[in-house]
Amino acid sequence: MRPDEVPQENAPVLGGVRKLVYVVDSSGHYRAACSGGSEIETSPTEEAVAWFARLAAEARARAARGESSPLEYHMYRLRLDVPTLAAAAGLWQWRVRRHLRPAVFARLSPRLLARYADAMGLTVDQLRTLD
Amino acid sequence: MPASATDQPAPKVFQHRQSAHCESGVISSLLQHEGIPISEAMAFGLSASLSFAYIPLVKINQLPLIAYRMVPRFILNGLKKQLRLPLRFETFREPLDGRRRLDALLDQGRLVGLQSSVFFLPYFPENMRFHFNAHNLIAYGRDGDDYLISDPVFNGPTRCAARDLSRARFVRGALAPKGLIYYFDGPVPRTEIAPLLPGAIRKNCFLMLNVPLPFVGCCGEHLLAHRLRRLPVAKDPEYCRRFVGHIVRMQEEIGTGGAGFRFLYAAFLQEAAALLANPRLTELSLELTAIGDSWRDFALHAARMNKARAAMDTALLADTLAALARRERALFKKLRAAV
Numbered sequence: 001m002r003p004d005e006v007p008q009e010n011a012p013v014l015g016g017v018r019k020l021v022y023v024v025d026s027s028g029h030y031r032a033a034c035s036g037g038s039e040i041e042t043s044p045t046e047e048a049v050a051w052f053a054r055l056a057a058e059a060r061a062r063a064a065r066g067e068s069s070p071l072e073y074h075m076y077r078l079r080l081d082v083p084t085l086a087a088a089a090g091l092w093q094w095r096v097r098r099h100l101r102p103a104v105f106a107r108l109s110p111r112l113l114a115r116y117a118d119a120m121g122l123t124v125d126q127l128r129t130l131d
Numbered sequence: 132m133p134a135s136a137t138d139q140p141a142p143k144v145f146q147h148r149q150s151a152h153c154e155s156g157v158i159s160s161l162l163q164h165e166g167i168p169i170s171e172a173m174a175f176g177l178s179a180s181l182s183f184a185y186i187p188l189v190k191i192n193q194l195p196l197i198a199y200r201m202v203p204r205f206i207l208n209g210l211k212k213q214l215r216l217p218l219r220f221e222t223f224r225e226p227l228d229g230r231r232r233l234d235a236l237l238d239q240g241r242l243v244g245l246q247s248s249v250f251f252l253p254y255f256p257e258n259m260r261f262h263f264n265a266h267n268l269i270a271y272g273r274d275g276d277d278y279l280i281s282d283p284v285f286n287g288p289t290r291c292a293a294r295d296l297s298r299a300r301f302v303r304g305a306l307a308p309k310g311l312i313y314y315f316d317g318p319v320p321r322t323e324i325a326p327l328l329p330g331a332i333r334k335n336c337f338l339m340l341n342v343p344l345p346f347v348g349c350c351g352e353h354l355l356a357h358r359l360r361r362l363p364v365a366k367d368p369e370y371c372r373r374f375v376g377h378i379v380r381m382q383e384e385i386g387t388g389g390a391g392f393r394f395l396y397a398a399f400l401q402e403a404a405a406l407l408a409n410p411r412l413t414e415l416s417l418e419l420t421a422i423g424d425s426w427r428d429f430a431l432h433a434a435r436m437n438k439a440r441a442a443m444d445t446a447l448l449a450d451t452l453a454a455l456a457r458r459e460r461a462l463f464k465k466l467r468a469a470v
Contacts, residue, residue, distance in 0.1 A: 017256055018286055020149045022172070022394040024420055028413075030172070030398035032149075034286070043434045044380035048192070049258050051373070079250065081192055084262055087304035121251060121298060 002026075006033045052079045063130055069105030070130050071116065078120050089119040145242060145271040147281045147288040151391055153267040154206045155180070156283025157244045160269060162216075164242055165319045169210075176399025177327060178209025179335035181392055183459075185346050185355040194374060197355065197381040200392050201338070203246075203265035203306060207313065213327050217317035222309040226301045229310030230293065233270060236314055237278075243270045246308035251299035254282070254289045264306040270296075325406045329470040332403065335396075336467040340460065349463070352456035359449040371445065376437035379430045390430065393423030400466075411469040415462060422458050429455065 003023045018034040025031055056076035062068035075085050082100075086093040099105050099112075110124070117124045145164060150156025155175040162169045175181070180201045189196040211218045223229035236243050248264045249255055272279040277290040291299075300310045339348040346354055355378070362371045382390065397419040404412035429451045435441040436448070 017259070017284075019284065020151045021391065022151060022398050024417075028417065030394070030401050030416075032151075043438050044376045045258060047373075047376045047437060048261070048380060051192075079261055083190065084192075084304060088262070088302060090303055119303065 003031075003033055006035050049079075052076050060130055063102070066102055069100050069102045070128060071105055072100045073130055074120060074122065074127060075100075080120070085116075085119070089115055091115075145269075145281065148283065149286055150283040151395055152200075153283050154203065155395070157267040157269055158207055158210055160281065160283060161242055161244060161315065162319070165315065167214075167319055167321065169214075169324075170398075170402065172395050172398035173324070173402055174206060174210055175392075175395050176335070176403065177213050177324070177331050178206040179331050179338060180206050180209065181335055181396045182338050183348055183351045185351040185358070187346075187358070191377075194377040197378060199382060207244075213331065214322045215320055217315055217319065218313055219316040220311060220313045222311050223301075224309075226297050226310065229300060229312070230297050233278075233312055234273065236312070237270060237273050241314050244268070244313045245270055245296075245300060246311040247296070247299035248302040248308065249299075251295060251302065252282075252291060253295050254280070254285070254291060262302075262304070264302055264304060264308055328403045328407055332400075332470045333467060336463045339463045340467070349456045349460040352452060352459065356449040356452040356456065359445045359452065362445045364443060364445055368443065371443060372437055372439070375433045375443070375445070375448065379433045379437065382426065382430050390423045390426035393419055393426055397423060407470075409469065412466075415466050415469060418462055418465075422455065422462060425451075425455055425458070 003025055006021060006023060018036055020032050021035045022030050023033045056073055059068055059072040059076050063070050063073050075081065080088065082093050082096050086096045089096070099108060099116075113124045113127060116122075117127050120127070143164060148156065148160050148163065150159065150171045152171070152175065155171045155178075159169050159171045159174045162174070169177070178201075182198065182201045184198040185195065186198075187195040207218065207220075210216060221232060223232065233243060233245075245268055246264075247266050247268060248262065249266045250260045250262045252260070252266070252268075268283065269281040270278045271281055271288070273293075274290070276293050278293060278296055279288060280291045280296075281288045300308055302308065342348050342350075345351070359375075362374060364371050397416045400412050400416035400419060404410065404416060429448070432441070432451065433448055436443050
């Protein structure tokens, strides 16, 4: 990449952060330049953000109808899924999947709830509600 | 207390340096603070960290792991070995112990490298916060309840509340940092770099060409190309779109990205060419730059297909990737012959 090819638009997904990239100047030497983020890197990130947002919205609607537990909504809202949440909370995946059922979630012990809350950076009360 | 901490005349003022990649940036900043002029590219190349891996068995958000460099801590460990650095690693079971130890080290006026999660760092922009647990940053002091942080990916130094940093350091899960801190425990020796370069370059050639695993190096690139050809475009277009987007995201977003690593290694080859007075390395550096540019073009195509701005054509992507793999294989063979 040459210095004049460095993207200068301020991509919203980077939140004003300017990244450092290595470019080749006219004499053929590498030097550092600041990049505002190009379409190549920002669009897949937006995509991933949107994917979690959509899953969270669907989970929220299901939880509001009583078909799913609030845990599922918070999981997707915090950009987690079952394997990552299980790893973060230190539980088996099948247990996490089971806890997504509202009836099971309602009976969860305070200790287990605290474990989820701790792993997700929430309070137990937040975890129980669809804030 | 090692003697080196006390016989220095005055504590040096820490200067923040931005870098393209977190791990190479952190170690380069730590070394430059000690007066050892190792650039980020040199740190990356000297530890032979350029790579490629496509590991279908390890999933990230239901998609396979694709990496464009060696595993986290490879740069730190590689440089430690090459330069015989007195780099000391510590992990903790209890967050409170980790915090006390960090405070103690900072109060001694040391720089401390940390591994942390990206998601729980409040100074990251909201949309960049994903659950990636192997981010590296430097703590260079504290002020009340805040830590003074130099995050190499950002333009300037920043701050982070103790509570947030503690949470980010002690997340569980894949690549859990376990509160990892690292710092120089003793005087840093001044090593002549030039004699180490041929070995480091040969090691990277081995990693790209000869690792006997089908998913690593140039073989891994061919494997991913093969997988791209077999994507169920007709049956599950949504999955294909996500798969293609995922390749780009792993390449361009997660830790500077694949093309970024190619440019970083090309910059290293340029430095190596000057140190070894070997013009052949300059030519190969330019060739690797051209390959990096092609990686960016590949990512641009894929990003457009992912956004449905262009028709999904996995065969085209697979051919481009296979061509890239062939070019990289040829380049590393030449590189091995050149040193």
